[in-house]
Amino acid sequence: MIRNPVLPGFHADPSFCRVGEDYYIATSTFEWYPGVLIYRSRDLVNWALVARPLDRADLLDMHGNPDSCGIWAPCLSHADGRFWLVYTDVKRYDGAFKDAHNYITSCETIDGRWRDPIYVNSSGFDPSLFHDEDGRKYFVNQQWNHRGRGTGGNPKHDSFDGILCQEWSESEGLIGPVKNIYPGTDRGLTEAPHLFRRNGWYYLTTAEGGTGYDHAVTLARSRSIWGPYEDHPDKHVITCAHAPDHPIQRSGHGQYVEGPDGQGWHSFLMGRPIQGPDGSGRFCPLGRETGLERVVWRDDWMYLEAGGQLPRVELPGPTGAEAPAPEPEITVFDSDLPPQFQWLRTPETDRIFRLDGALILIGRESIGSWFEQSLVARRQQHFRYAAECSMEFAPETYQQAAGLTTYYNRSKFHALMVSHEPGIGRVLTILSCPGDWPNGALSFPLEAPQPLADGPVELRVTVDHAAQQFFWRQGGDWQPIGPVLDASVISDEGGRGEHGSFTGAFVGMVAFDITGRGREARFSRFAYLPED
Secondary structure, three states, rough: EEOOOOOOOOEEEEEEEEEEEEEEEEEEEEEEEOOEEEEEEEEOHHHHHHHOOEOOOOOOOOOOOOOOOEEEEEEEEOOEEEEEEEEEEEEEOOOOOOOEEEEEEEEEOOOOOOOOOEEEEEEOOOOEEEEOOOEEEOEEEEEEOOOOOOOOOOHHHHHHHEEEEEEEEOOEEEEEEEEEEEEOOOOOOOEEEEEEEEEOOOEEEEEEEEOOOEEEEEEEEEOOOOOOOOEEEEEEEEOOOOOOOOOOOOHHHOOOOOOOOOEEEEEEEEEEEEEEOOOOOOEEEEEEEOEEEEEEEEEEEEEOOOOOOOOOEEOOOOOOOOOOOOOOOEEEEOOOOOOOOOOEOOOOOOHEEEEOOOEEEEEEEEOOOOOOOEEEEEEEOOEEEEEEEEEEEEOOOOOEEEEEEEEEEOOOEEEEEEEEEEEOOEEEEHHHHHEEOOOOOOEEEOOOOEEOOOOOOOEEEEEEOOOEHHHHHHHHOOOEEEEEOOOOOOOOOOEEEEEEHHHOOOEEEEEEEEOOOOEEEEEEEEEEEEEO
């Protein structure tokens, strides 16, 4: 069985394609480096991470990109013996502008060295590349209207100004006229265009309704790539906006693929909300995840196989394969950094970490910096989990700290840190930013710093839905430290609200040294222990 999500925990905007018997999904990474995650599967149940293509400064440098900017909605395709990847690097979120720059790169193999990027345009985000049957290529993207009201985390319809289409070639770039081919339906916020061709029709899939709880997959068709496009009889193929109690929410933004047997499949992003600590609200700490559904065709229109517009939690896969149960993930940093770990914004990894018998974080700017932050973390993929790390760190001032963090962005994190206090020496302290946007003000949940003996220390965090607790030990048993913290704030909806941020919760290791001296912290072990 396929159980949704097939890619749990912050795997948003799934671009979906097939090459032979292999299926591929590429997902957004926003400010996390390297850019774009690409997964491969043959059974649509078990997915392996096979590439992180935007892995050098020539392809991506996000120094200074605000939270939830960076890589939005990549598009992966295959033609002419190559994989093609289209991506946006968004440089601004708040205010009237987005400064969204669109690029194309390609590679003969999915896991090879991708070519230097070709700049395309900056007129909007969510670009994709369509390879037509005659060999011509077309570039489509959402057009952003900075004169509209869709700014400041409260999107309105008139800033999403339709879908642009223009012919493109690798040698000449954009060719001929650019045309706005589709304004969208009355749900608005029309974005994420993907073109495909079937039975003489051009189909245009878009996402609408914003990436919150009104999200939807919309379908339109035309006999000409230039339109006019007529809307699907139901307008939307997938949406959960009308079913607030359905376990899958926020469904939208996906792409159609046909299997070798002719079976149609559609990817979609989704969220699984939980309640806050007081039993109210809807929060998605795992961010926007990736799901799959079977689709069928009637009268040259696509419909969900089971009828209606709600994606299923479980559905039959093509082979009968089963996914393995989650297992503990123990990392000893004695070679390369495992690919489930990412860092923030910078391609200059030697400035923030190195591996030398351990993961050594070089203290740089503060936790929450948009430029040079020493934070290495992995996605939260379960509602109940524990994480542990073993570390050595000898701070000389309270301006130096290192430890274990649950992290969403600069205004949403909790961190158990080894630091230094005058008159005490080495201590444990908790830094917390419980959703204070835009100020990012810190709170300190410990009543007093916990004195700490010299030598290695182990740190641990447990998360159970909306509750989080830190622990520590230096030999002996784990000891709780600090109060139970609100984990629901480390979510898409935490702090700023539904449309304010679009990534997901991470857990990992962090260090900072705001003296500028680059004090180092040594992490020998990290464990991620799912309990779902």
